[in-house]
Amino acid sequence: MLVQxxxxxxxxxxxxxxxxxxxxxxxxxxxxxxxxxxxxxxxxCDSVQPSLDQLPHKDSEDSGQHPxxxxxxxxxxxxxxxxxxxxxxxxxxxxxxxxSFPRREREGMPPSSPSSKNTVHFDKPNRKLxxxxxxxxxxxxxxxxxxxxxxxxxxxxxxxxxxxxxxGRCLPHIVPNVLLAKRERMVLHLCQELIPLILCTACLHPExxxxxxLLHILFNLIKRPDDEQRQMILTGCVAFARHVGPTRVEAExxxxxxxxxxxxxxxxxxxxxxxxxxxxxxxxxxxxxxLVLSMLQQxxxxxxxxxxxxxxxxxxxxxxxxxxxxxxxxxxxxLLLSALGDPSERVVSATHQVFLPAYAAWTTELGNLQSxxxxxxxxxxxxxxxxxxxxxxEHKLHMYLSALxxxxxxxxxxxxxxAPFSSKAKLHGEVPQIEVTRFPRPMSxxxxxxxxxxxxxxxxxxxxxxxxxLEQEGTTGWESLLWVVNQLLPQLIEIVGKINVTxxxxxxxxxxxxxxxxxxxxxxxxxxxxxPQFQEILRLSEENIDSSAGNxxxxxxxxxxxxxxxxxxxIQEEDRKLLVGFLEDVMTLLSLSHAPLDSLKAxxxxxxxxxxxxxxxxxxxxxxxxxxxxxxxxxxxxxxxLLVKGVNETLVAQRVVPALITLSSDPExxxxxxxxxxxxxxxxxxxxxxxxxxxxxxxxxxxxxxQYQDQHSLHTEIIxxxxxxxxxxxxxFRDEFVIPHLHKLALVNNLQIVDSKxxxxxxxxxxxxxALSCCxxxxxxxxxxxxxxxxxxxxxxxxxxxxxxxxxxxMIKECEQxxxxxxxxxxxxxxxxxxxxxxxxxxxxxxxxxxQLTTSGAMLANVFxxxx
Numbered sequence: 013m014l015v016q017x018x019x020x021x022x023x024x025x026x027x028x029x030x031x032x033x034x035x036x037x038x039x040x041x042x043x044x045x046x047x048x049x050x051x052x053x054x055x056x057c058d059s060v061q062p063s064l065d066q067l068p069h070k071d072s073e074d075s076g077q078h079p080x081x082x083x084x085x086x087x088x089x090x091x092x093x094x095x096x097x098x099x100x101x102x103x104x105x106x107x108x109x110x111x112s113f114p115r116r117e118r119e120g121m122p123p124s125s126p127s128s129k130n131t132v133h134f135d136k137p138n139r140k141l142x143x144x145x146x147x148x149x150x151x152x153x154x155x156x157x158x159x160x161x162x163x164x165x166x167x168x169x170x171x172x173x174x175x176x177x178x179x180g181r182c183l184p185h186i187v188p189n190v191l192l193a194k195r196e197r198m199v200l201h202l203c204q205e206l207i208p209l210i211l212c213t214a215c216l217h218p219e220x221x222x223x224x225x226l227l228h229i230l231f232n233l234i235k236r237p238d239d240e241q242r243q244m245i246l247t248g249c250v251a252f253a254r255h256v257g258p259t260r261v262e263a264e265x266x267x268x269x270x271x272x273x274x275x276x277x278x279x280x281x282x283x284x285x286x287x288x289x290x291x292x293x294x295x296x297x298x299x300x301x302x303l304v305l306s307m308l309q310q311x312x313x314x315x316x317x318x319x320x321x322x323x324x325x326x327x328x329x330x331x332x333x334x335x336x337x338x339x340x341x342x343x344x345x346x347l348l349l350s351a352l353g354d355p356s357e358r359v360v361s362a363t364h365q366v367f368l369p370a371y372a373a374w375t376t377e378l379g380n381l382q383s384x385x386x387x388x389x390x391x392x393x394x395x396x397x398x399x400x401x402x403x404x405x406e407h408k409l410h411m412y413l414s415a416l417x418x419x420x421x422x423x424x425x426x427x428x429x430x431a432p433f434s435s436k437a438k439l440h441g442e443v444p445q446i447e448v449t450r451f452p453r454p455m456s457x458x459x460x461x462x463x464x465x466x467x468x469x470x471x472x473x474x475x476x477x478x479x480x481x482l483e484q485e486g487t488t489g490w491e492s493l494l495w496v497v498n499q500l501l502p503q504l505i506e507i508v509g510k511i512n513v514t515x516x517x518x519x520x521x522x523x524x525x526x527x528x529x530x531x532x533x534x535x536x537x538x539x540x541x542x543x544p545q546f547q548e549i550l551r552l553s554e555e556n557i558d559s560s561a562g563n564x565x566x567x568x569x570x571x572x573x574x575x576x577x578x579x580x581x582x583i584q585e586e587d588r589k590l591l592v593g594f595l596e597d598v599m600t601l602l603s604l605s606h607a608p609l610d611s612l613k614a615x616x617x618x619x620x621x622x623x624x625x626x627x628x629x630x631x632x633x634x635x636x637x638x639x640x641x642x643x644x645x646x647x648x649x650x651x652x653x654l655l656v657k658g659v660n661e662t663l664v665a666q667r668v669v670p671a672l673i674t675l676s677s678d679p680e681x682x683x684x685x686x687x688x689x690x691x692x693x694x695x696x697x698x699x700x701x702x703x704x705x706x707x708x709x710x711x712x713x714x715x716x717x718x719q720y721q722d723q724h725s726l727h728t729e730i731i732x733x734x735x736x737x738x739x740x741x742x743x744x745f746r747d748e749f750v751i752p753h754l755h756k757l758a759l760v761n762n763l764q765i766v767d768s769k770x771x772x773x774x775x776x777x778x779x780x781x782x783a784l785s786c787c788x789x790x791x792x793x794x795x796x797x798x799x800x801x802x803x804x805x806x807x808x809x810x811x812x813x814x815x816x817x818x819x820x821x822x823m824i825k826e827c828e829q830x831x832x833x834x835x836x837x838x839x840x841x842x843x844x845x846x847x848x849x850x851x852x853x854x855x856x857x858x859x860x861x862x863x864q865l866t867t868s869g870a871m872l873a874n875v876f877x878x879x880x
Contacts (some may be wrong), residue, residue: 114703132257133847135297137338140377142466148457149333152326152366153250153290154243154679180344208232211248214264215255224263231268236279246290247284253294261294261728266303273307278317285320289327292334301337309347318356325351325359329366329458341378342452344371345385345597352411360411361455364418370457372422381419381426382495390417390503406517417525418459421451423496424532425464430492432485442474452528454849457509463530476536482536496533497541505545505570511609513569516617519576522569523618525842526577535582546574546709553595571598571611576618580625588628595632599651603643609650617649620658642680643823649675649686656693664694665703676710688714692733695741704742708749717755724769727757728776735780739787747793754780755797758804774808778816781805791831799827 097757103237207230214226230248234241252262269284295304308331311324319413328347335344348371351363374379388410396409428434446468454460462468487493504526511518530538549565565571575598579591599614619625635654636648652668659668670691676687692709711730720726731754738750758777764770781802802824809817 022289030692036061045637062605063105065246074629081434084494087747128706132255134258134294137297137334139334139374141333141373142464144463144466145373145458146333148463149330149342149366149370150458151371151457152240152291152330154246154286155556158710206670207244207248211252215252220264224267225263227268231272231283236277237283238279240285242279242286246286249287250290250294253291258294258296258299262296265291266295268300270307273311278315281311281315281317281320285323285327287553289323289330292299292327292330295776297334297336300331301335301340305331305335305340305343309343311786312347312350318358321356322358322362325362325365328373329362329368329370332367332370335374338378341375341380342455344374345388348415352415353408353870364414365456366458368415369422369464370442371445372419373464376422376426381422384493386416386419386423386500389419390500390507393507394503394510397507404512404515404518407513409518410521413521413525417528418455420528420532421454421459421461421464425461427490427492427496427533428461428465428474428478430490431474431481432490433481437473439469439473444472446472446475450475450534452531479534479536482534482540488560501542501545505549508573509549509565509568509570513567513572513614516614519572519618520612521570522573523577526573527581530578530581536580538578546578548571550674551817552594552601566598566602566605567607567611569611569614572614572618579770583624592628592632593838594633595629596635599636599647600639600641600644603647604641610649613649613654616654623658624657626655626663630659630663630671634667637674642678642683645675645680645683646686647680649683652687652695654692656690657697661700661703664698665700669703669706674711675704676714681726684714685723685729688729688733689736692737693743693800696737699742704745708745711749724772726797727773730781731773731776734774735783738780738784743788746787747790749798749813750791751784751793751801754784755801755804758801758808762804762807771812772817774805774812777801777805778820779810794827794831799824799831802827 056482100656104567158223179788208225210230210233214223214230217223217226230245233245237245249265253265257265265287269287272284275281285308288308292300292304303545307838308324308328312321312328315321315324329626332344348363348367351359351367354360356362372381372385375385391407393412394415396405396412446462451461457463462471465474479486481490487497508522511522513519526542530542533541549570551565575591575594579587579594581587595612595615598615601607602609602612616629617627633648633651636651639645639648649672652672656664656668672687672690674696676684676691678684688711691707691711695704698704698707714720714726734750734754738746741750754777757773761770761773761777764773781798784798802820806817806820806824809820
């Protein structure tokens, strides 16, 4: 084995030596030939050359970059076709193919000389894309011209002399591989070395049938071409296309793609999808917008392979950069919606990176970006919200809103290009620098505003004039910007007011959209056009407090989206003060008007996800802690519960706990009760022993201080908190504090004479015991507290809720059996005694009863589960 590897290595080194020596001879020979013969290479009259032209051509210095045959162990391609095969991949052109290609008869082509040296002309689309955008679009055509073989494939000989030179360059690499072709990777390497010979012959051969057979061999040379091999074939196809012109590309190359559109191997269908994009610049314009578009549409709708559909989307994007038939606009839009709704994340990502920006560029040229594309997406969102009153399709909302978000750079570019100052934007003198953070990071080069405009220098000049126009001269006559201000923003703000404020996903999506919109359009635009429209809607003033109406707009998603999507765009001191002041005002007004706190909670959840805003949120809450109104102090206490989980323990110790201790001694009992959930969350999330002891002492004071003996609301809140945090709390705290105190509360509840209060406490105790039953409970704790507490609870339920009593009796019976058998059984690991012996029959009864109980289904579902 080692000897074989060494022989392979020697062969490879010899091959490289031959390559270097031959390339030196080739360069000398070609220099002499050019001097003597003065032959001309056909020129390609295309508006923008593919990225192949921009790639560096590696000569003798980089000859070592050609594919390493020793690295082919990772290639599992065992079926290589070098001759006639008995499978469908025969090198003989297929007769009566089921996928008959609608084209001219290949045999009936005009007998023009394939080696004609006349200039080849390609159809130039009637488009206005910037060269930078066009080049970025073509960069998604993955070709290979940065190796010796790639260089050979990208150059097609066009005369007898150049054919001989090519043979002289290629044969030294083919012969050693023929001699060593017993091994799979050598055969594979040999196939790649044959590609330039096949292409050259197909390009120059005078007989159409022979050319067709050679191209058929090219597309069937490797049964399942990997990424590198497909790139090599695509490079060759592009070189062929540039050499022979659009007529022969349509007649000779496209049929090969059409025949393999339904091939059983995804690698072959992938080659077809990639070819459609790579060949787009070299096809007749009517074929681009008809046959090729239809091929890609068919593959997008029917192909089951994510990788193939992803390649289809990229090729569709390239087609959109060349298509100029307005009648295809709506077909493109339908394809866009299909791509956005694709189940594969890869396909959706490619849509945002390539297809959508390219389609938006065409839409802009047609004058449809604002009037159709953006408005249609907005209308679809509004329809979703109207139809989703009882269940919003959040996936579709994300689909449409993310598409709108990806269109923001195109919209801003349109505003700049149609501004009153656009004719003055000339590059002269020193160009101003654009701040690195001026724009959000684009998803792809095609979403970069400078790429859409044409260059970073041109964008810098336009931005300078843009800011000056907004500050000094206004927006009169600036139709594209006035549309954003007077039509887009009001419609968006209206939509925001309709979404469910409790939907974290929806709030996050719209927040991110407004953040990118404001960052893209700039600080002056945000301060003068966006903020005033929100402020007019919100009208934050204590004069507007109306307890009957609950100051309606403040309870909607408008609040968190304005706070997190607009007020966080810029982080200078005055911006942060504005955000703090807004949140303080919202907290005050919602509290004083007795309105739901969902909008404030949504703001805290969204901002709390970013540690950069934790200090700011604590500042807001401290404002509530020291407020003169008990209603505001109560709200502040409840908001701490949301913040604790994301804040680091240092801030919890230094800022959160002191504030909660202050509130826990508030003159108003409602404020003290409101601190309990936050204290419970600290017990659930913090590990510092000293901090836990401080919280434990405070909760103990609530439970043991005589002044709270008859505080029904306080006891209810504590039981609910124990049930929520107990399973995840520190085990010692749970065993020494939670379970014993639940036992005491159950005992006291047996003495309650008011049935409504007794049932309320009993119901919450049942939920707490159900949640705690998933935890490990020691035998002592089971005997002394857990079982006695359950018996007390059963006593209550016997009189007040027989359904609960049946379940409790089963739990108690089996827990007692567990304790009795403890001496002869091994411990059950982390499974609770209460849960480990519950029979299947009891579980079935319990689950059947759950729908009839008034307790929380989510809590009850945990009764018979292991602790995770």
